[in-house]
Amino acid sequence: MGVVFRNRLAALGFLIVLLVSVTAAFAPLLTTHDAFQMDLTNRLTGPSLMHVLGTDMYGRDTFTRIVLGSRIAMQVALGAVLLAVAIGVPLGAVSGYIGGYVDTVTMRFIDALLAFPGRLLAIAMVAALGASFFTLYVAIGINAVPGYARVVRGAVLSQKEKEYVEAARMTGESEFQILFFQILPNCIAPILVLVTLDFAHAILLESSLSFLGLGFPPPAPSWGLMLSEARGYMELAPHVTIFPGLAISFSILGFNLLGDGLRDVFDPRQYEG
Amino acid sequence: MERPLLEVKNLKVQFKLKHGTLTAVDNLSLIIRESETLGIVGETGCGKSVTGLSILRLVPSPPGQVAYGEILFEGEDLLRKSEGEMQKIRGRKISMIFQEPMTSLNPSFTVGEQIAECYRIHLGHSRKGARESTENILKAVRIPSPKFLMACYPYELSGGMRQRVMIAMALACGPKLLIADEPTTALDVTIQAEILELLEELQKRIKMAMIFISHNLGVVARLCNRIAVMYAGSIVELAETSALFAHPLHPYTIGLHNAIPSRALRNEQLRVIPGSVCDLMDPPSGCKFHPRCFKTKEICKTKVPHLEEKISERLAACYFPGE
Numbered sequence: 001m002g003v004v005f006r007n008r009l010a011a012l013g014f015l016i017v018l019l020v021s022v023t024a025a026f027a028p029l030l031t032t033h034d035a036f037q038m039d040l041t042n043r044l045t046g047p048s049l050m051h052v053l054g055t056d057m058y059g060r061d062t063f064t065r066i067v068l069g070s071r072i073a074m075q076v077a078l079g080a081v082l083l084a085v086a087i088g089v090p091l092g093a094v095s096g097y098i099g100g101y102v103d104t105v106t107m108r109f110i111d112a113l114l115a116f117p118g119r120l121l122a123i124a125m126v127a128a129l130g131a132s133f134f135t136l137y138v139a140i141g142i143n144a145v146p147g148y149a150r151v152v153r154g155a156v157l158s159q160k161e162k163e164y165v166e167a168a169r170m171t172g173e174s175e176f177q178i179l180f181f182q183i184l185p186n187c188i189a190p191i192l193v194l195v196t197l198d199f200a201h202a203i204l205l206e207s208s209l210s211f212l213g214l215g216f217p218p219p220a221p222s223w224g225l226m227l228s229e230a231r232g233y234m235e236l237a238p239h240v241t242i243f244p245g246l247a248i249s250f251s252i253l254g255f256n257l258l259g260d261g262l263r264d265v266f267d268p269r270q271y272e273g
Numbered sequence: 274m275e276r277p278l279l280e281v282k283n284l285k286v287q288f289k290l291k292h293g294t295l296t297a298v299d300n301l302s303l304i305i306r307e308s309e310t311l312g313i314v315g316e317t318g319c320g321k322s323v324t325g326l327s328i329l330r331l332v333p334s335p336p337g338q339v340a341y342g343e344i345l346f347e348g349e350d351l352l353r354k355s356e357g358e359m360q361k362i363r364g365r366k367i368s369m370i371f372q373e374p375m376t377s378l379n380p381s382f383t384v385g386e387q388i389a390e391c392y393r394i395h396l397g398h399s400r401k402g403a404r405e406s407t408e409n410i411l412k413a414v415r416i417p418s419p420k421f422l423m424a425c426y427p428y429e430l431s432g433g434m435r436q437r438v439m440i441a442m443a444l445a446c447g448p449k450l451l452i453a454d455e456p457t458t459a460l461d462v463t464i465q466a467e468i469l470e471l472l473e474e475l476q477k478r479i480k481m482a483m484i485f486i487s488h489n490l491g492v493v494a495r496l497c498n499r500i501a502v503m504y505a506g507s508i509v510e511l512a513e514t515s516a517l518f519a520h521p522l523h524p525y526t527i528g529l530h531n532a533i534p535s536r537a538l539r540n541e542q543l544r545v546i547p548g549s550v551c552d553l554m555d556p557p558s559g560c561k562f563h564p565r566c567f568k569t570k571e572i573c574k575t576k577v578p579h580l581e582e583k584i585s586e587r588l589a590a591c592y593f594p595g596e
Contacts, residue, residue: 163376169331170371171364171391171442174357185381 010261016254017196023067024074033061035068035221044237053243056226057233062240065221066247072222073251076136077202081195083141088148089184089191095149096156097179107153110146118143122205126214136215140205144198151194155187189266196259200252207248223248276348278482279305279328279450284342286320286327289335293554297323297337299506302580305450310476310483312497312514314490314529316550320506321486325452328484329367330359347449365395368443369452373459374436378427384438385423391445406445413478414441414471433464437471444475451476451483457492469496490533494518502526505551505561508580511588522583522594524566560591568593 023030032052039059047054053062095106125139159165160183168182207224209215216222218229223244230240286298298320305311313321326332327339330351344351346367351359371377379387388410389403398406404423411419414437427435436456443451453472457465473496476483487493493500493514500517502510502525510523521527528546548565551557557564563573572592580590 163371163373164379166331167371167377167439167442168379169363170329170369172360172362172394173390174360182379186379188381 007261007264009257010264013254013257013259013261016250017199017258020070020251020254021074024070027067027071030067031061031064033064035060035064036219044233044240046237046239054237054239056230056240057237060219062226062243065226066223066244069221069223069226069244069247070251072216072220073203073206073248075133076140076206077199079133079137080140080202080206081144081198083137084144084148084198085191085195087141088145089152091145092149092152092154093156093179093184093187096153097160097175097183103153106149110149113142114146119205119208122209123212123214126209131209131214131216136206136209139209140202143205144194144201147194147198148191151190152184152187155190156183159183159186189262193259193263193266196255196262200255200259203248203251203255275306277304278307278347280343280345281324281328282343282345284324284327284344285340286323286332286337287340288337290554295553296556297506297553298327301342301503301506301508303501303508303511305482305484307449308476308480308482309499310485310497312493312500313484313486313503314488314493314500315503316488318550318553319503321488321503322454324503325369325454325484325486328452329363329369330354331363331369361395364391364443364448365446366448367450367452368446368448369454370436370439370443370456372455374432374439374456375459377439378435380427382426383423384425384427384430388423388438388442388445391442395446407441410441410445411438413444413475414438416441432460433468436460436464436468440468440471440475444479444481447479447481449481451481452486453483454486455488458487458489465492472496490529502529505553505556507561507590508588509562509590511580513586516587520595522587522589523562523591524568524593525562528565528567 037060039055042051042055042059043057045051045055045059051061051063053066056062056065091106091110095103122139122143125142126135129135156179165178165182168178173182206215206222207227210220210222210224211228213225213228215224218225226244227241227248230237230244234241281301281303284298284301285296288295288297301320301324303311313324315321323332323337328344328346328351332339339352342352346362351362354362378384385404385407388407389398389400392398392403392406393400407423408419411422416422416434416437422430422434422438427438430438440456456472457468460468469492472483485493485496497514500512500514501508502517502523504525510517510521510526512522517526518530521530525546531544532546534543546565551561551564557574559575560566560573560578563569566573570593578590578592580588583589583594
């Protein structure tokens with residue numbers, strides 16, 4: 001971990017990710033107002049002592065809504081990434097390890113999935129199934145599956161020829177044990193990088209979906225939805241759109257910086273250059 | 274006569290490649306008795322390692338396959354066993370150590386975890402029991418502070434240490450047979466001597482048989498009761514160590530023998546065997562050694578010589594054995 005912090009940008013990314021995660025975890029403790037309480041006498045007010053980031057067109061406190069919105073963003077991202085890892089990693093691992101026809105068929109399936117525009121697929125799934133945490137996990141997670149399958153397949157292909165695999169076979173381990181307990185632990189690095197980067201993608205995709213009205217319905221404090229609702233008032237009160245927008249950019253930036261930093265650490269060749 | 278521990282009969286291992294079939298081991302038969310050491314020597318690519326791997330049924334398949342033969346271990350044919358049965362034998366009854374100690378350990382786990390794994394798989398030890406057994410076996414391979422070493426990752430160890438760890442892993446479950454595939458080739462000479470000594474001592478203590486594969490005649494001579502000399506996939510001579518060195522029968526053995534550098538012959542050129550190893554895809558007819566042999570006659574080019582008893586207890590595959 002020390003190596004990660006020697007890279008300043010990665011350290012910054014890590015701090016941002018930490019901040020966003022802590023915010024999401026302890027959201028109710030950090031909020032100052034009720035996120036759903038309207039106050040029509042205080043509409044679209046600018047930042048003040050009472051409302052740190054001002055209020056939206058219904059007089060709701062923007063800071064509170066952004067803090068609570070981090071929960072939605074992080075929860076959807078976490079669910080989607082876990083789902084993608086749970087499907088993509090075993091798929092890629094088995095495909096790479098067995099090789100031959102199994103590999104060809106699996107990889108063509110993955111290619112087909114990859115050929116599908118991810119956003120469109122997500123929109124179609126949410127439109128068909130309606131918005132809930134689970135449909136969002138699936139809709140967003142399915143886009144990340146090919147990435148894991150390919151990365152893990154590649155890593156397994158290079159690891160399975162190593163002598164320690166032969167040595168494990170010699171000690172009488174089964175093929176299943178060898179793949180999942182000998183080889184996969186050596187493929188963690190690229191998976192970890194991808195997880196971090198996919199968090200950023202998932203947050204962005206969730207925001208886009210709710211911006212289009214396909215995420216959680218109002219009055220849910222989703223960042224994308226806040227952006228979309230405040231869009232009409234941009235000339236009157238730009239801060240109402242700017243702050244949720246900043247929240248989205250900020251968290252995505254954090255995950256991307258951390259992901260790039262991790263990649264540099266795990267790949268010594270790039271690190272030197 | 275008592276039943277041998279391992280009996281390989283007419284083994285033939287082939288690799289089916291794009292441009293033809295390569296016969297890596299051809300009609301190989303050998304016997305290993307309980308607690309004896311058999312050396313297998315030969316040049317690179319003569320099938321020594323493949324023979325070792327096929328006993329454990331670890332020849333990569335495809336492209337490799339055992340085309341023919343029997344491998345009887347304690348009277349049972351290993352080639353007829355299911356994969357599950359083989360997994361119970363590997364590491365438990367037959368173990369193998371490899372040439373490359375630098376890469377044969379999994380970089381993601383500590384040494385202790387990797388050895389303990391053997392105990393847990395085969396002997397069903399508990400976590401704690403496996404730790405204790407691990408400590409004991411590490412002591413047995415003369416590692417100075419086993420507790421400390423168990424917490425180390427492979428990259429923290431030197432080559433000699435890693436080879437000791439590999440030996441510890443191989444011997445963990447008290448196998449009946451150890452196949453040592455050039456275990457000292459990657460080590461420097463002093464460590465090599467230590468490892469050989471260790472193997473010798475452990476073998477006596479555990480009373481296991483050993484197949485020692487090497488291209489180093491000196492190493493084999495020191496360790497083995499009997500030696501099999503391989504050329505192009507077949508055994509060309511098999512004899513007691515002392516007899517083989519005192520009086521080699523097969524021209525190839527004689528050639529190897531002469532090629533050992535000696536202090537008495539300083540400033541002289543090494544007496545090498547002319548030519549190079551034959552193409553295993555398209556071996557020469559008759560005796561595979563005939564193009565390089567110094568006493569080739571007509572029969573050598575047409576008829577394959579079989580491994581037969583030439584003098585008492587001495588087997589050679591040659592029509593004109595002796596010097």
